[in-house]
Amino acid sequence: MLKKTVLNSAHRALGARMVDFGGWDMPVNYGSQIEEHHAVRKDCGMFDVSHMCPVDLTGAECRPFLSRLVANDVAKLTVPGKALYSAMLNEAGGVIDDLIIYFLSDTRFRIVVNAGTADKDLAWMRARAAEWQLDVTITPRRDGANALAIIAVQGPNARARVWQVLPQLKAASEGLKPFFAAEVDRYFIASTGYTGEDGFEIMLPATEAEAIWQQLKDAGVAPCGLGARDTLRLEAGMNLYGQDMDESVSPLDAGLAWTVAMKDARDFVGKSALTAAGQQKAFLGLVLLDKGVLRGHQQVITKQGNGEITSGSFSPTLQQSIALARLPLGVAIGDEVEVDIRGKLLKAKVTKPVFARNGKAVI
């Protein structure tokens, strides 16, 4: 039995093509994935991401808990509302999940974790809190009476459309710099996203989600499926858990070194393994020079040895195929490599792992 978000019937009423996405019945598109992609780059689109799980942490020892739990350093969170992207690692340094931590007060943090990993994440967090004997209460907010829905409204016109529908959020969110959040009564509005565009992720009581979704649609926000979300995040060079990294992959080999705070004395789960292993692979972008489409698991042949594509698709912004790839150390931006696509070796160019943001190609 597939799980459903509170917006499931709204998606079906819009004629969405529904797919099984990690056990969730979710819209992959409402017609044309490419049109939805362009709507976000050029105007404004919205995604139901209520399958992702908000987790509230409360208690006197949230900070010491998070300081040991995740690879990035919550000491960077000094201003209430600030958000931090981090990986949560196992002892071997593999990625259990990637998540966003919002700092609300010293006794209250909100974490948003991936849909398919939420159960294991919660079990892991609770086990660590018990093991370390810290005063932290862990409360998932995806189900039950206090369930939250999450609607991501993204694109250059996202702010204006959100304020049109939810004017009471304008004062609190107008001055939000990227990667901040504000709470306005029962709404939580964050300047975060997974598209490389301006916009908000809004958490709200699940009971209100369908009405707000409809009002946003009436305001001209294009409903967008998880298909467009994937090509948008790929163009923006953002990792997808389960494809670009998982429990067997170090964040240092997945382009996430910038999220790992290794240098100070702080200890965190997985740190000793990362220190011992160091970086073993380069995580880079590829642009296909020949015709075809790059896909996950295709082999990449380089002068330094073979690598593998972790995520690939067609880029609607660049109008050619792009990919994220884990390659041997020593492969450099600008190198020409070959990709094995169904037995044919096609030429690709190595790029930095970001292709388009804010409506434009960046390579």
Next chain:
Amino acid sequence: MSNVPANLKYAASHEWVLLNADGTVTVGITDHAQEALGDLVFVELPEAGAHYAAEKEIAVVESVKAAADVYAPLAGTVTEVNQAAADAPESVNQDAYAAWLFKMTPDNVADLDKLLDAAAYQAVADAA
């Protein structure tokens, strides 16, 4: 509800087949298949002159989302390919029955009788 023209034959693997007056057959993917795949961005066609057994991979269609094999609906030799479909993959989304992929001369034209008629294919598409 996808479009399944009554004048065509179908393979359960979602190809349509039209018997031409000259004894060749024209092959494409069905409306149901293009809809399931979503926006097509790449089409790889066979070489004219190549021979394929029935149900062998003969072409590839790729959408933003996924790559799908196209299978030879019957044994035969490719006589012509539709380069226009490869140059504009979105034409297959726009009209899957106009944007054919290739033509072939069947080894045995009676093999057409083994394919599905429109009603039988509609049942396959509905069950998918």
